[in-house]
Amino acid sequence: MYQYGTKEWDENYAKIVEERKKSEQKPYIVGTPEWVSEFEKKIQGDERYKEIAKNWEGSVVLVLKSDPQAGLDNDIFIFIDLWHGECHSVRMVPGEAGRNGDYVLEGEYERWKRIMKKELNVVKELATRKIKLVPFEFRKAAKLTAAAQASIRLVDLSGQVSDIFPDDLESEKVKAFKALLKELKTKFGI
Amino acid sequence: MFGLMGKILRVNLTEGKILKEEIPEEMAKKFLGGRGLASKYLFDENRPGIDPLGPENKLIFMSGLVTGTASPSASRYSVVTKSPLTNIWAQSSSGGRWGVDLKHSGFDGIIFEGISEKPVYLVIDNEKAELRDATDFWGKNVSETTKLLKQKLGETFNVASIGIAGENLVKYAAIMNDLHRAAGRCGVGAVMGSKRLKAIAVRGARKIQIADERAFKKVADKQFELLGESILSAGLEAYGTTLVLDMVNVCGGLPTRNWQTGVCSFVEKINGEALSEKVLVRPVGCFACPIKCGRDSEIRKGPYAGQKGEGPEYETVGTFGAMCDISDFEAITMAHYLCNDYGLDTISTGSTIAFIMECFEKGIITKESAGGMEIYFGNSETMIKLVHKIAKREGVGDLLAEGTRRIAQRLGQGSERFAMNVKGLELPAYDSRGAKITGLAFATANRGGDHITAYVQGPTFLATPFLVIEESEIKDPLQENPEEAKVVKDMEDALTVFDAAGSCKFMGMSLDAKEWSDIIATLTGWEFGVEEFRKTGERIYNLERAFNVREGLTRADDTLPKRLLEEPLPEGPAVGQVNKLEIFLDPYYEFRGWDKNTGKPTPEKLRELGLKEIINQIYKGEK
Ligand code: SF4
Numbered sequence: 001m002y003q004y005g006t007k008e009w010d011e012n013y014a015k016i017v018e019e020r021k022k023s024e025q026k027p028y029i030v031g032t033p034e035w036v037s038e039f040e041k042k043i044q045g046d047e048r049y050k051e052i053a054k055n056w057e058g059s060v061v062l063v064l065k066s067d068p069q070a071g072l073d074n075d076i077f078i079f080i081d082l083w084h085g086e087c088h089s090v091r092m093v094p095g096e097a098g099r100n101g102d103y104v105l106e107g108e109y110e111r112w113k114r115i116m117k118k119e120l121n122v123v124k125e126l127a128t129r130k131i132k133l134v135p136f137e138f139r140k141a142a143k144l145t146a147a148a149q150a151s152i153r154l155v156d157l158s159g160q161v162s163d164i165f166p167d168d169l170e171s172e173k174v175k176a177f178k179a180l181l182k183e184l185k186t187k188f189g190i
Numbered sequence: 191m192f193g194l195m196g197k198i199l200r201v202n203l204t205e206g207k208i209l210k211e212e213i214p215e216e217m218a219k220k221f222l223g224g225r226g227l228a229s230k231y232l233f234d235e236n237r238p239g240i241d242p243l244g245p246e247n248k249l250i251f252m253s254g255l256v257t258g259t260a261s262p263s264a265s266r267y268s269v270v271t272k273s274p275l276t277n278i279w280a281q282s283s284s285g286g287r288w289g290v291d292l293k294h295s296g297f298d299g300i301i302f303e304g305i306s307e308k309p310v311y312l313v314i315d316n317e318k319a320e321l322r323d324a325t326d327f328w329g330k331n332v333s334e335t336t337k338l339l340k341q342k343l344g345e346t347f348n349v350a351s352i353g354i355a356g357e358n359l360v361k362y363a364a365i366m367n368d369l370h371r372a373a374g375r376c377g378v379g380a381v382m383g384s385k386r387l388k389a390i391a392v393r394g395a396r397k398i399q400i401a402d403e404r405a406f407k408k409v410a411d412k413q414f415e416l417l418g419e420s421i422l423s424a425g426l427e428a429y430g431t432t433l434v435l436d437m438v439n440v441c442g443g444l445p446t447r448n449w450q451t452g453v454c455s456f457v458e459k460i461n462g463e464a465l466s467e468k469v470l471v472r473p474v475g476c477f478a479c480p481i482k483c484g485r486d487s488e489i490r491k492g493p494y495a496g497q498k499g500e501g502p503e504y505e506t507v508g509t510f511g512a513m514c515d516i517s518d519f520e521a522i523t524m525a526h527y528l529c530n531d532y533g534l535d536t537i538s539t540g541s542t543i544a545f546i547m548e549c550f551e552k553g554i555i556t557k558e559s560a561g562g563m564e565i566y567f568g569n570s571e572t573m574i575k576l577v578h579k580i581a582k583r584e585g586v587g588d589l590l591a592e593g594t595r596r597i598a599q600r601l602g603q604g605s606e607r608f609a610m611n612v613k614g615l616e617l618p619a620y621d622s623r624g625a626k627i628t629g630l631a632f633a634t635a636n637r638g639g640d641h642i643t644a645y646v647q648g649p650t651f652l653a654t655p656f657l658v659i660e661e662s663e664i665k666d667p668l669q670e671n672p673e674e675a676k677v678v679k680d681m682e683d684a685l686t687v688f689d690a691a692g693s694c695k696f697m698g699m700s701l702d703a704k705e706w707s708d709i710i711a712t713l714t715g716w717e718f719g720v721e722e723f724r725k726t727g728e729r730i731y732n733l734e735r736a737f738n739v740r741e742g743l744t745r746a747d748d749t750l751p752k753r754l755l756e757e758p759l760p761e762g763p764a765v766g767q768v769n770k771l772e773i774f775l776d777p778y779y780e781f782r783g784w785d786k787n788t789g790k791p792t793p794e795k796l797r798e799l800g801l802k803e804i805i806n807q808i809y810k811g812e813k
Contacts, residue, residue, distance in 0.1 A: 048763070052440045055458075121663055124655040126421050127700055138424050145425025146433055146462070148653040149440060 001189055004094050013091065013188060027162035029169065029177060030116065031064065031076055033092055033184070035162055040090035042157040043080070049157065050085035053150035057083060058102030058143075060154070061093075063134075067109040070167035071174045074185060077101075080154070094189035103140055107131035113167075116159040123148045192401040193255050193714040194218055194298045199319050201312060203385050204245060204304030208319050213298060219716055220800060223255035223298055225281050226690030226730040228270035231301060232279070233733055233804065238740045242274040242377075243359060243384035245305045251292065251350075251390070252299035254692010258290040258398050258477075260410045261709050262417055262701075263694035265290055265477035267299075272741075273376040274384075275361040275538070275593050276614035276638045279737045280376035283689050285476035286368030288392065291348040295394030302385055311351075311389040313343065316396065324388035328357060331531045332366040339391050351389035352379045353533030355581040359383050360591040362538035362616070366530060370484075370500035371476070374535035376615060376637055377593075401715030409708045413701055417480045420700040422654060426483040427473055429462030431504035436461050438508075438651045441667070442762025443624025445617075446512040447567055448544040449610050449753055452621040453762040456517040460507050468519045474500065481696060487523060494524040502526035502536075508619020509540025514547060514573055521570035525577050532581035538593060541616035543576050545594045545609055546586075554603045561585035607752040612639030613743075622750065622769050623759045625650035625667035629769035630778060631678045633748045636734040642695060644681035658684045658698035658706065670770050675778040683727030690730060729799040732791045735784075736801070739808045745789035748775065 002009040013033070020034040028035035043049055064076040077098025081088040098104065107115075111130050114120040125131040126144065133141055144151065166177050184190040191213070200209040213227065221227045228250040240246040253267040267289030273280030292299075296317035309324040327335045331353040339349050350367035356379035363379030364372040373379075400406050417423050425433050435457055438444045442452040458464065469489055475482030488498045502510075506526040510516060529536045543565075549555040550565040557564055563586060565572055579587025589597055594616055598609035610617045615638025622629030627646050635643035648654045650667040659680040665671060684703065688695045691710065703720045711718040749755075754769045779786045783795035793805045 051763075055436065121653075121655055123653050124657070124663075127655070127657065129419060133421065136419055139428065141421040141424035142428030142433075145421050145654075146429065146436065149437060152653045 001187060004097050004189055009188065027164050029173075030113070030162055030165045031072070032177070032180060036078060036090050036092055038161045039078075039158050040087060042161055043087040043090065043154065046153070046157055049087075049150065049153045052153060053082065053147065054085040056085065056147050056150055061098045061101035061104045062112065063098060063104060063106035064109045064112050065107065067167075070109050070165075071169070071177050071181075072109055072166065073178065073181060076181075077190070092184065092188075092190045103144060104134045105131050106134045113165050115155050117163060118156065118159055122151050122155045126151075191215055191218065192399045193259075193710075194223055195293055195296055195396060195398070197297050198252075198299045198301060199297050199314070200301045200303070201319075201321065202304045203302060203306040203310065203321075203387060206306070206321055208321065218255075220726070221730060221733075222687070222690035222710070222726060224252050224257070224266065224690045224692045225268040225270060225283065225686065226726070228252035228268055228299060229279070229281070229730060229734050229737070232270050232272070233737050235301070236272055236737075238742075240272065242272040242277060242381060245303070247272050247381060247384075249302040249378070249381045249385060249387075250299060253289040253293040255690060256709060256713055257692030258293040259400065259713060260407065260478065261693065261713075262410065262413050263476060263479040263481070263697055264692055265479065266689070266692040266694060267292060267373075268689055269365055269373045269378040271378055271381045273378075273614075273637070274359070274380045275377040278613060278638065278741050278743055279636055279734050280378060280381075281637055281689065281734075282365070282373035282375045282378045284365070284367055284371045284373040285479070285694060286371035287477040288348050288350050288367035288371070289692060290477045291392045291394065292390075293398065294396050295392045296396045300390070302387060305384065306386040309386045309388050311339070311387070311391065313347075314390070314392045314394070315347075316394045327388050329354065332533050333369060333531050335389055336369055339389060343391055344393075347391040347393045349389055349391050351533070352382045352387075353531055353581065355532040355534045355591075356380055356383035358581065358583045358591065360534060360580060360583065361593045361596070362535040362542075364529075364533045364535045366533050370530050372530065372533075372535065375537065375640065377535075379533045400713055402712045406709070406712035409705070409712055413697075413705055413709070414480055416705075417697070417700055422696075422699045423481045426481050426696060430465065430473070430483050430485045432460075432462040432465050432502070432507055434504050434652060435507060437653070438620060438624075438647075440763070441624045441651050442759060442764035443621040443651055444508065444512050445610070445619055445621045447515045448513055448548040448608060449621060450548070451761055452624050452759050452764055454512040457512070459517040460511040460519055460522065464519050465502070465507075469523050476694065479694065481694075483696065489520050489523055492518075492520040494520055497524060497527055499523075499527040499530060501530070505618050506536040506540065509537055509544065510573060512619065513540055513544035515567040516570045516573060518570040521574060524574060528574070528577045528581075532577070534577070534581060537618050538616040539577060539580060541610055542580070542590050542594055542597070543573055545597065545605075546576075546590060548608055549601060549605055552605075554601050554605050555586075559586075607756075610639075610751050610753065612750060613747055615639045617751075620647050620651060621759070621764075622754055623767040624762075624764040625664070626670050626767075626769060627664055627667065627674050627678060627774070629750055629754060629771055630675060630774040631681070633750055633771055633775070634678065634682070634778060636731065636738060642685070644678045644685060645695060645698075646678055646681055648699060649677070654699060656681060656684070656698050657700060657702045659703070668764060668767060670773040672773055672777040675774045676781045678774075678778060679781045682731055683724060686727040686730045687723055690726070725799065729801060732796060732799055733801060733804070735791055736796070736804050736808050739790050743789070745775070745779075745787065748789060
């Protein structure tokens with residue numbers, strides 16, 4: 001397994017993203033490395049996000065809790081590296097690295113799906129603790145409230161990348177999705 | 191009675207007489223307390239058309255139904271009267287702990303009528319009430335009055351009073367309690383001044399009876415627990431209400447230079463972080479509040495260094511800062527302290543100054559007509575001078591003390607286009623061109639141009655839904671979606687219940703209607719579920735509207751200043767936007783069950799809400 005934080009991990013992660021971008025068709029399936037990469041591009045190209053997040057400091061990690069029925073055998077950690085309106089990178093990362101992010105937002109897969117589809121409001125989900133800031137720290141919670149618009153913009157952008165979710169797939173594709181996640185787990189610890 | 195003390199005081203200031211009266215339980219069930227109960231008394235007792243500053247106008251103080259209990263933020267009382275600023279129904283609510291102490295003194299509320307010959311103050315000490323001579327306190331501001339009264343009566347008394355502004359009948363004078371907390375809007379302080387009532391000092395240890403103590407405590411504890419982990423509460427506690435400045439500005443909706451633009455270029459000098467860095471001493475809260483959005487503060491540098499107080503709040507910073515184009519945070523804080531001490535509403539004061547700055551810019555008022563003053567945007571010294579002048583009605587301050595609507599009527603020359611008020615009440619610091627639905631809320635609020643009647647700024651500018659209504663989401667704030675008029679109606683009704691209960695409206699963001707209904711049900715022993723919660727809010731709201739209709743208000747009054755309707759925002763994310771209010775109005779009246787032509791609640795609606803006894807009063811002479 002590649003060690004997260006090493007050059008080797010980075011290079012091989014970039015490679016798998018590139019390969020899959022060539023082999024897979026758009027719109028990509030939510031929760032795959034190619035989808036994550038598109039999400040990164042979306043944020044980086046979004047002027048509105050730059051404007052409303054110009055004071056934001058720190059990484060945000062979206063934790064999609066495992067949901068085997070939906071095709072997620074393990075939790076997925078999407079690490080979004082953000083600083084003053086800029087997005088340095090968005091990547092899937094191992095759980096341990098994800099937990100070290102600045103703002104770790106954790107929720108059931110189904111909730112995230114509905115948020116990305118704009119059926120639910122992420123701030124309301126945070127306010128009702130359906131999506132949780134883990135661990136809950138007063139100072140961070142305050143910053144998140146102040147950045148409510150930026151949070152909404154981020155999840156809106158994620159929703160714009162694709163509306164194909166793993167549990168909407170036919171069984172063959174679900175198998176392939178599960179196999180992909182397994183491969184990511186074995187090779188990258190994701 | 192559970193929840194309420196079940197009694198009010200009726201104080202006739204002309205005759206110097208005080209009576210105790212019982213509150214019928216049936217009336218309490220329908221109107222709860224606070225704003226609800228007080229509005230019922232006002233509707234029944236005020237004759238339409240009377241002079242708000244005359245002896246016939248009633249001035250009613252009423253604590254909320256849950257005020258003084260262990261429910262979160264159960265601190266508030268309402269003042270209800272006819273407004274000298276708007277000439278319609280007026281309500282202003284305040285936190286701190288004075289409302290709690292009033293209730294503990296043995297009374298839910300006080301109705302003042304008549305006019306005293308000499309200045310007086312009322313003392314209530316554990317159910318004993320007495321009017322005393324206030325000649326020695328007349329001419330003194332809030333801090334001094336409070337200090338002197340406490341010296342005289344004892345520290346355990348809590349004081350609500352007016353300052354010089356109320357005595358001078360400044361049309362937007364406030365009533366202050368706990369030194370820094372204001373029943374600020376609509377000029378309730380001027381009504382108090384007109385009655386020559388300087389202050390009310392209260393003390394008491396009367397216990398509030400709770401129908402089911404254990405169940406009540408369980409619900410209240412759960413609410414505290416929920417609030418403890420709410421990101422919204424954390425935001426408010428960390429930054430106070432100034433949390434909101436950046437959020438509104440990035441939407442292009444922070445009214446700047448008297449609403450000439452919605453983008454404030456110096457927002458980082460006046461936002462929540464600036465407050466924390468420049469003046470914050472520590473967060474402070476009202477009675478039983480787990481959030482503590484208040485700011486204990488001190489000016490540390492500049493000409494006002496050493497001055498201490500509380501605040502400033504978002505609205506002060508929005509009006510004295512962005513609207514007046516002033517980035518000097520110390521001066522803004524000083525203006526806030528002055529308003530609190532003089533007893534002035536910061537929104538109306540700041541807005542009126544911003545308005546006169548634009549009049550000066552446009553040559554509508556000149557140095558000569560302003561008594562030698564040069565009233566430029568961005569001049570903080572002038573701004574501070576004007577606050578003094580308004581409170582004292584000195585020079586140009588005498589004109590400014592009348593509020594933007596009357597000033598524009600006097601000055602003319604097109605100034606009414608940018609006199610930023612609705613029904614005479616100055617608008618708060620949210621430009622509705624940056625979130626369309628908020629324009630509807632400004633236009634329809636019962637007390638005039640107000641944000642907190644239906645805080646739709648929450649789901650729009652702040653991207654923060656209110657859990658207390660089922661659906662508060664606004665899909666695209668820059669679109670006029672007629673269906674979303676229902677959000678305004680639902681928010682108006684729900685937040686009305688908060689004023690009647692005496693709870694802070696911020697709690698409506700984090701707790702839902704079921705949680706609030708449970709509090710009321712376990713407190714009172716009444717059957718009170720979500721449906722009753724909604725209906726009660728709607729009933730009170732319609733009663734207030736009926737009061738306004740009886741005063742002559744029509745659909746034509748539910749409008750916005752011309753600037754918002756006709757002048758597109760020149761820059762920012764909402765560039766080019768104006769308020770197309772008409773798109774919202776018909777659907778709103780439909781959701782409300784009001785007549786679309788007249789804006790009156792229909793007889794059917796009033797019957798449905800249990801208000802049939804008032805139908806004749808608003809349909810007088812009509813078939
Ligand atoms: S949130 Fe603020 S205004 Fe509301 S009760 Fe608490 S301290 Fe008072």
